[in-house]
Amino acid sequence: MNESFKALADPTRRQIIRLLREKDRTAGEIADYFQMTKPSISHHLSALKHAGLVQDERKGQFIVYSLDTTVLEEVLGWFLELTGTGKNSSDKED
Amino acid sequence: MNESFKALADPTRRQIIRLLREKDRTAGEIADYFQMTKPSISHHLSALKHAGLVQDERKGQFIVYSLDTTVLEEVLGWFLELTGTGKNSSDKED
DNA sequence: TCGATATTTAAATAATTATCTAAATGTATA
DNA sequence: TATACATTTAGATAATTATTTAAATATCGA
Secondary structure (H helix, E strand, C coil), rough: HHHHHHHHCHHHHHHEEEEEEEEEEHHHHHHHCCCCCCCHHHHHHHHHHHHCCEEEEEEEEEEEEEEEEEHHHHHHHHHHHHHHCCCCCCCCCC | CCHHHHHHHHHHHHHHHHHHHHHHEEEEHHHHHHCCHHHHHHHHHHHHHHHEEEEEEEEEEEEEEECCCCCCCHHHEEEHHHHHHCCCCCCCCC
């Protein structure tokens, strides 16, 4: 889960997540939303993927990225537990 | 909110939050849970305070830290919005 | 007021992360 | 198969962050 928290600590990466929440997009489409170079965005996508927050799939020439909400929901659980909103507050790791 | 995400990206700081969730503690008590030097913990506490996640209050010789769940709930809202669990999904900043 | 205790601040260094340009890889198509 | 397009990987550098030791600040109690 540490990787997820670290991945979420960057505003560019959080924006990418929000973009992918709307719909799947190619690396190039994602890069167009930012003023950064494509390699930099590629690096951010790699961090998100490594954290398990997104998935990628090659489609011909393109690579399509999509959101994986599984880990996101784990992180959500961390907060719910903490804020007392959650059902169960038993101790977990991290 | 960026400061909050950055503050939460460190495992030591997340552990401090969990410790403060149980009860208020002095800087020294908190430091005792870690193998780091006190100045390092003081630095982490400063980051958490700067992010609005904790509050501190001097009590005589000691400084007592406590959790401020307000910002934590804002971050929680970010996740709820994203995972679709939340009531309203209108666009917000960040 | 002096000495002990609690904590932070300062200054230095090490480690990590972000970003860029240039080069490499993979795919499509003329 | 040569060329163009989409994307990543490599290598370099700059910026940020974490950590330490040493010094400073604040409070307590004799």
